[in-house]
Amino acid sequence: MKSNKQYTDSFKKRVDHEAGKHRGDLAMKEPAVCETCGNIYVNRRWLRAGSDVVVSDPHTVICPACVAKRDNITSGYVHLEGHFVRDHWDEIKKLLDNEADRAADDNPLARIMAFEKERDDAFTVRTTTEHLAQRLGNSVKKAFDGDIRYDFSHENKLAHVWWLRN
Ligand SMILES: [Zn+2]
Structure with missing residues (x-):
């Protein structure tokens, strides 16, 4: 029982640390597009929505700015x-x-x-x-x-x- 509880606590802490994200994976998958503002994540960089970059089959995410907002x-x-x-x-x-x-x-x-x-x-x-x-x-x-x-x-x-x- 005790070890179970400890596991739960540390799990909670980890989730909090990730600011409410329920994915355990902190590394953002590429290419990705923010479903809120259209920002594009590619080559480990965020690009503005409408940038001249063509990405095929992007993951849908919420970018850090939209998360902050x-x-x-x-x-x-x-x-x-x-x-x-x-x-x-x-x-x-x-x-x-x-x-x-x-x-x-x-x-x-x-x-x-x-x-x-x-x-x-x-x-x-x-x-x-x-x-x-x-x-x-x-x-x-x-x-x-x-x-x-x-x-x-x-x-x-x-x-x-x-x-x-x-
Ligand atoms: Zn966004």
Whole structure:
């Protein structure tokens, strides 16, 4: 009985470690296509949906970005604050969307998960990668000036970017 229970515990731990995946196989089979966004996995790399790559008879999977989105696992936060944000939110959002689109060419797993309105003059953008949060912060700073601060925690792999313009 005791050994049975131990087996169950370790099995549970392994499943949790794989973030809810019920397949024991961590190595992704190739070629594969994400059934949610159409990202393609081939030669151990993710390519954007619509890439010029022809894959025959791909496996159907859910890519890590779609898993993060589905399970609400955020890796980066961009906090935008100030009167300027309130008055120019549409412009800022458009810039962020465009930048995220360009980022996806480099890394198809980098994605904006959500735009969240905290107040009239404060929004939070959540991303699937730390790097994308940094990149979005850079682009806002470059386009609209303001004050920026980066806060990275390498321990829990989380990036916070704070941008303020009044
Ligand atoms: Zn996907």
